[in-house]
Amino acid sequence: MKNIFGSQVTEYVLSDEVKSIGNYAFSGCSSLTSFTIPESVTSIGNQAFSGCNGLTSIIIPESVTSIGDEAFLGCHALTSITIPSSVTSIGTGTFDNCNGLTSITIPESVTSIGNSAFNRCSGLTSITIPESVTSIGNSAFNRCSGLTSITIPESVMSIGYQSFYLCPNLTKVELNSNAVVSKAYSSSFSFNNIFGSQVTEYVLSDKVKSIGDYAFSGCGDLPSFSIPESVTSIGSQAFSGCSGLTSITIPNSVTSIGSSAFLGCSGVTSVIIGKGVTSIGSDAFKDCQCLTSVTISDIEPWYNISFDNNMSNPLYYAQHLILDESDIKELVIPSTVTSISDYCFYNCSGLTTVTIPESVTSIGSDAFSGCSNMGTITYMSASPFILDKAIFPTQFKSEGTLYVPAGARQKYVERGWSMYFLNIEELGDEQTCVNSVAGESGSQVLFNNGSISVQGADGDTLIQVYDLNGRLIGQTKAAATGTTKLVVPSGEKILIVKVGDKSVKVVNK
Numbered sequence: 001m002k003n004i005f006g007s008q009v010t011e012y013v014l015s016d017e018v019k020s021i022g023n024y025a026f027s028g029c030s031s032l033t034s035f036t037i038p039e040s041v042t043s044i045g046n047q048a049f050s051g052c053n054g055l056t057s058i059i060i061p062e063s064v065t066s067i068g069d070e071a072f073l074g075c076h077a078l079t080s081i082t083i084p085s086s087v088t089s090i091g092t093g094t095f096d097n098c099n100g101l102t103s104i105t106i107p108e109s110v111t112s113i114g115n116s117a118f119n120r121c122s123g124l125t126s127i128t129i130p131e132s133v134t135s136i137g138n139s140a141f142n143r144c145s146g147l148t149s150i151t152i153p154e155s156v157m158s159i160g161y162q163s164f165y166l167c168p169n170l171t172k173v174e175l176n177s178n179a180v181v182s183k184a185y186s187s188s189f190s191f192n193n194i195f196g197s198q199v200t201e202y203v204l205s206d207k208v209k210s211i212g213d214y215a216f217s218g219c220g221d222l223p224s225f226s227i228p229e230s231v232t233s234i235g236s237q238a239f240s241g242c243s244g245l246t247s248i249t250i251p252n253s254v255t256s257i258g259s260s261a262f263l264g265c266s267g268v269t270s271v272i273i274g275k276g277v278t279s280i281g282s283d284a285f286k287d288c289q290c291l292t293s294v295t296i297s298d299i300e301p302w303y304n305i306s307f308d309n310n311m312s313n314p315l316y317y318a319q320h321l322i323l324d325e326s327d328i329k330e331l332v333i334p335s336t337v338t339s340i341s342d343y344c345f346y347n348c349s350g351l352t353t354v355t356i357p358e359s360v361t362s363i364g365s366d367a368f369s370g371c372s373n374m375g376t377i378t379y380m381s382a383s384p385f386i387l388d389k390a391i392f393p394t395q396f397k398s399e400g401t402l403y404v405p406a407g408a409r410q411k412y413v414e415r416g417w418s419m420y421f422l423n424i425e426e427l428g429d430e431q432t433c434v435n436s437v438a439g440e441s442g443s444q445v446l447f448n449n450g451s452i453s454v455q456g457a458d459g460d461t462l463i464q465v466y467d468l469n470g471r472l473i474g475q476t477k478a479a480a481t482g483t484t485k486l487v488v489p490s491g492e493k494i495l496i497v498k499v500g501d502k503s504v505k506v507v508n509k
Contacts (some may be wrong), residue, residue: 007031016040019049023068030054031048033077039063044071053077062086067094076100079123085109090117092137093375099123102146108132113140115160122146131155136163145169150195152177154207164195174203184235185217192218206230211238213258220244229253234261236281243267252276257284259308266290271314275301282308291317299323300336307343310366320350332466332496332501335359340367348372353503355468355496361385368392377492378403378427378505380468387416396421403427403505427494427507445479445497447506452486454478457499464497 010031014021015206016038023045026032029052037044039061046068049055053076060067062084070093072078078098083090085107092114095101106113108130114138118124125146129136131153138160141147147167151174152159159180164170172196175181181204191202200221204211206228213235216222220243227234229251236258239245243266250257252274259281260345262268269290285291294314298303302321307313317323327350333340335357342364345351351371356363358381368374371393382405393400400419404412409426418424443456450458452474454463459480465473465488474486478499488495493508 002310009350014038014041019043021045023047024050027051037061037064042066044068046070047073050074067091070096070211072098074098080104083107083110084414088112090114092116093119096120101285106130106133107372111135113137115139116142118364119143121251122356129153129156134158136160138162139165149173152180154178154205156180158183159194161189162193167196168198171199172201172203173199174205176205176207178207178209179336181208181215182212182235183215184212186213186229187214187217187237190214190217190219197221204228204231209233211235213237214240217241218471227251227254232256234258236260237263240264246270248272250274250277255279257281259283260286263287269293270295271318273302273314277301277305279306280312283311284308285314285316286311288314288317291320292322294318295322297323299328299335303333303337303340303344305341305344305348307341310343310346310369313343313346315346315348316370317347319347321345321348326501329353329501330496330498331355332468333357333360334471338362340364342366344368346370353505354378355505356380357468358382365389366391369394374400376401376403376505378468380405382408382411384408384415384417386414390420398422401425443499445499445504447495447497447505448507450488450490450492450508451495452488452495452506454484454486454497454499455482457484461500462498464498466498467492468494468496 007030018040020043025048026049027050031054032052033054033056035058037060042063043066043295047070050070050073055075056077063087064084069091072095073093074097077100079100080103082105088109089112093116095118096116101121102123111132112135116139118141119139120143122145124144134155134157136159140163142162143166144186146170147170149172154176156177157179210233215238215239218241222242223244227319232253233256237260240260240263245265245268247270248268249272250294254274255276255278257280261284268288272295286424286471291314309317330353331351332355338359339362344367347370349372351374354377356379397420401423403425406426409424412424443454446453453466459476461478464475465477474488476486478484495506497504497506
């Protein structure tokens with residue numbers, strides 16, 4: 001129309017005989033300030049009003065069912081627009097560069113938002129995406145610099161590249177769609193490249209069941225992240241490169257953590273692993289050099305986690321496993337455990353002693369490798385498995401001592417244990433552990449005729465007695481002065497006595 005009537009025309013009046021507005025119909029009509037579309041019109045063509053930069057308002061009637069690509073491209077003066085409920089999709093670039101728009105109403109009828117649909121709409125401060133929308137195209141809201149937050153509804157099944165990119169004020173994103181969060185992305189296509197690196201808070205609803213590959217990869221400015229209890233799996237490289245994270249909490253609902261899931265999270269200092277985790281992929285915690293602790297609420301599931309390699313285990317860097325707010329130092333494995341997985345305690349330098357019940361029939365490769373402070377191991381099996389692989393610290397061969405049941409030493413030699421232990425000693429009545437240091441103040445422990453005697457412990461220090469299966473069989477508080485005694489069940493030959501936070505193995509005299 002510009003090239004028919006000229007750009008000076010300020011008003012066009014359409015009769016109710018008009019059924020559609022064609023492609024480019026009013027393109028470039030810069031003097032047009034308002035426009036009324038009659039109820040007879042059912043479609044608006046591609047670039048129908050593009051370049052109408054003087055247009056401040058337009059009424060689109062309910063009769064319109066389709067709006068063409070770039071229909072309002074560059075209509076800078078438009079401040080608001082209502083899309084009728086008869087429209088089911090917003091096309092490519094429909095409102096691109098309408099930088100004067102401050103509000104837009106998307107009806108529940110719309111199922112898709114096209115590529116660059118609201119690209120460069122810098123005046124938009126908020127947008128509500130209805131539950132009807134299933135897809136959001138590439139760059140759909142790119143460069144919408146006024147946006148501060150956005151909620152992606154559960155209905156959205158796909159979201160395009162850079163759809164909310166270069167939105168410098170968009171710092172919070174709420175994600176309710178499992179389909180979007182669980183989608184397998186690539187190293188160059190993650191939420192970092194969808195919403196931008198400036199986002200400091202992602203909120204996942206309980207609708208989300210899994211976190212996909214690369215989902216939050218490269219979100220370096222993300223200081224914290226809460227994984228809801230609904231999530232059961234974390235994909236490969238899901239949080240790789242999130243250097244701003246300082247702590248990670250894996251809820252009990254999560255069963256698997258993918259390879260390199262937290263690769264390069266160099267700011268993380270602590271990790272909490274839920275008791276539901278059964279597998280952790282290779283290099284899951286690689287380059288998490290600042291890790292100082294790994295916390296668990298139940299140790300039994302820990303023995304059976306499948307670690308793909310040594311850097312699957314956060315202990316590789318943390319070196320300390322925390323249970324009940326205490327660093328595990330003297331490990332007494334309960335009789336309910338039958339196997340210990342590969343790399344289970346890899347590099348856990350906090351460990352000093354380990355007592356293994358006869359119920360354990362297999363120990364995985366490098367299960368205790370790198371446990372540099374471990375001094376003694378007691379294995380209560382009279383018929384050990386064949387030891388043909390590295391399990392324990394290399395220095396243990398010459399520096400450590402392996403205690404085995406009376407009469408079982410030769411069996412251990414025959415099954416390869418002497419290749420890894422120079423010092424294999426049998427437990428016997430002659431080993432009484434009298435005067436063993438157990439308490440912080442140098443207390444002495446004696447096991448004689450079914451009674452435990454503790455001397456020199458500070459008053460009110462907690463004294464606990466465990467059998468070799470890890471069962472607590474007695475406890476008391478130390479007397480203010482003199483000797484504290486505990487009677488233990490008859491028949492017990494070897495016990496673990498814990499005085500305060502120190503432990504000692506004692507044999508009945």
